Amino acid sequence: MKIKLLIAVFFLTKIVVAQSYKEVKGGLLPERACFDVGYYDLHLTINPDEKTIKGHNVITFKVVKATKKIQIDLFKNLDIDSVVFENKKLSYERKFDAFFIDFPFELELNKNYSVAVYYGGKPRTNIGVRSTDGFHWKTHNKLPLVGVACQIVGASVWYPCKEYLGDEPDSVRLHWTVPVQLQCISNGKLEKVESSPIAGYKTSHWVVRNPINSYNVTIYLGDYQKVSGVYINASGRHSMEYYFLKKNDKSTKEAEKEKFYVQMGLTFVAFCEKMFGEYAFWNDKLAVVETVYDGMEHQSCVAVGSLRENPMGYAYAEDVNLHGTLIHELAHEWWGNAVSSSDMGDMWLHEGFATYTEYLFIEQMYGKKTYEAEISKMYENALSGLGGNVYKAQTDKILAPRNVYSNQVFGMQGQIYWAGAHFLHALRKEINNDTVFFDILRTFYERYKKKTVLTENFLQIVNEKTNKDWTQYFKNGLE
Numbered sequence: 206m207k208i209k210l211l212i213a214v215f216f217l218t219k220i221v222v223a224q225s226y227k228e229v230k231g232g233l234l235p236e237r238a239c240f241d242v243g244y245y246d247l248h249l250t251i252n253p254d255e256k257t258i259k260g261h262n263v264i265t266f267k268v269v270k271a272t273k274k275i276q277i278d279l280f281k282n283l284d285i286d287s288v289v290f291e292n293k294k295l296s297y298e299r300k301f302d303a304f305f306i307d308f309p310f311e312l313e314l315n316k317n318y319s320v321a322v323y324y325g326g327k328p329r330t331n332i333g334v335r336s337t338d339g340f341h342w343k344t345h346n347k348l349p350l351v352g353v354a355c356q357i358v359g360a361s362v363w364y365p366c367k368e369y370l371g372d373e374p375d376s377v378r379l380h381w382t383v384p385v386q387l388q389c390i391s392n393g394k395l396e397k398v399e400s401s402p403i404a405g406y407k408t409s410h411w412v413v414r415n416p417i418n419s420y421n422v423t424i425y426l427g428d429y430q431k432v433s434g435v436y437i438n439a440s441g442r443h444s445m446e447y448y449f450l451k452k453n454d455k456s457t458k459e460a461e462k463e464k465f466y467v468q469m470g471l472t473f474v475a476f477c478e479k480m481f482g483e484y485a486f487w488n489d490k491l492a493v494v495e496t497v498y499d500g501m502e503h504q505s506c507v508a509v510g511s512l513r514e515n516p517m518g519y520a521y522a523e524d525v526n527l528h529g530t531l532i533h534e535l536a537h538e539w540w541g542n543a544v545s546s547s548d549m550g551d552m553w554l555h556e557g558f559a560t561y562t563e564y565l566f567i568e569q570m571y572g573k574k575t576y577e578a579e580i581s582k583m584y585e586n587a588l589s590g591l592g593g594n595v596y597k598a599q600t601d602k603i604l605a606p607r608n609v610y611s612n613q614v615f616g617m618q619g620q621i622y623w624a625g626a627h628f629l630h631a632l633r634k635e636i637n638n639d640t641v642f643f644d645i646l647r648t649f650y651e652r653y654k655k656k657t658v659l660t661e662n663f664l665q666i667v668n669e670k671t672n673k674d675w676t677q678y679f680k681n682g683l684e
């Protein structure tokens with residue numbers, strides 16, 4: 206998608222003396238600002254026994270400022286075999302978790318080019334308490350169970366890409382070569398499965414026909430069983446897929462639980478479509494995949510953890526019978542995946558909005574009184590750190606600095622989640638007119654779905670719909 210030109214102009218006019226890690230990782234240096242990513246064609250062989258990956262990504266981009274050098278990101282622990290452009294190997298210089306490719310001639314404005322990066326190695330294994338640091342290599346039913354989530358560290362932890370939230374590829378193709386006995390689930394639509402020249406391996410080919418955040422690209426490998434739910438809306442009949450980890454001797458209770466999750470997902474999707482607008486990726490698909498990590502909003506195939514019922518550390522009241530992670534990750538399809546922040550500093554647009562959507566759903570299912578009680582309990586717990594809640598709101602800000610990859614916003618204080626959701630709750634009270642408030646949310650979604658945004662874009666709609674300037678209110682609440 207289009208990069209933020211204004212920010213680009215700012216950086217292009219600045220004389221860059223030395224580049225810090227944060228600037229390279231999160232900024233828009235000239236070597237990044239000069240191109241707009243169009244398409245990734247990622248081919249990867251995944252070996253669960255060795256915990257290795259090997260393959261290449263063909264990156265197609267459009268030049269927005271003539272250049273001889275571009276920046277691509279890849280963690281330094283992964284080896285680059287070669288960078289190939291028009292059948293020739295190019296030289297490149299690695300710096301922090303990025304590399305700068307030198308082209309033999311100046312790439313022309315508005316022209317499209319493709320460059321292939323061949324690479325491999327042992328990608329980082331998830332080490333944090335959250336699910337968002339890298340690969341998960343587990344076993345289930347005596348078979349490998351593999352997943353990858355990277356919202357905090359970034360997608361370059363496992364594949365070469367432009368690690369900049371403000372520039373998403375318009376589409377991607379994913380080709381996974383994996384052990385033949387494992388089910389392979391990924392983003393978008395499965396085009397075909399072929400046998401691989403590697404003994405005991407197969408290749409499954411997927412296509413995503415929509416813009417996608419680089420951290421949303423993923424793969425799930427394991428012993429899965431598919432269950433489908435039928436979803437009908439004004440645009441037609443759709444299928445919502447669930448991939449549950451296969452259980453031996455499945456009990457009636459477990460089967461009931463699966464049915465319950467399927468129904469909850471369908472009800473929640475209908476709710477979001479009613480409140481905000483139609484799901485943006487029906488032409489790809491909508492799936493929920495059970496994982497060993499806590500959850501992640503992987504576009505068109507969200508991950509929901511299985512080991513803990515409330516892995517994000519919060520629980521609704523006993524009579525609120527909802528799976529928090531399931532509805533939170535699905536809510537991200539609207540907030541985060543369709544409407545995406547263009548900077549880490551504004552990630553409350555993903556997390557605060559998705560969290561608030563959980564509470565709106567509680568209101569729909571259990572009424573206003575329960576909504577009020579749950580949201581104040583959530584906020585009090587967040588402030589005090591009590592009630593088994595691992596998050597402490599304290600005094601941190603919701604908005605973080607831009608262009609420096611402010612991933613500390615995901616720190617344990619959880620400010621972008623709880624305080625972000627509470628900010629929307631307070632804004633709704635202040636506006637004191639639900640018709641206007643929900644029109645704001647719907648307009649924000651409809652205007653910016655499949656685009657990247659900053660907080661100012663939301664503020665502008667609030668101002669527009671209320672005929673009032675909320676700039677100071679936003680400053681007080683967010684900064």
Ligand SMILES: [Zn+2]
Pocket residue numbers: 502533537555556559
């Ligand atoms: Zn989230």
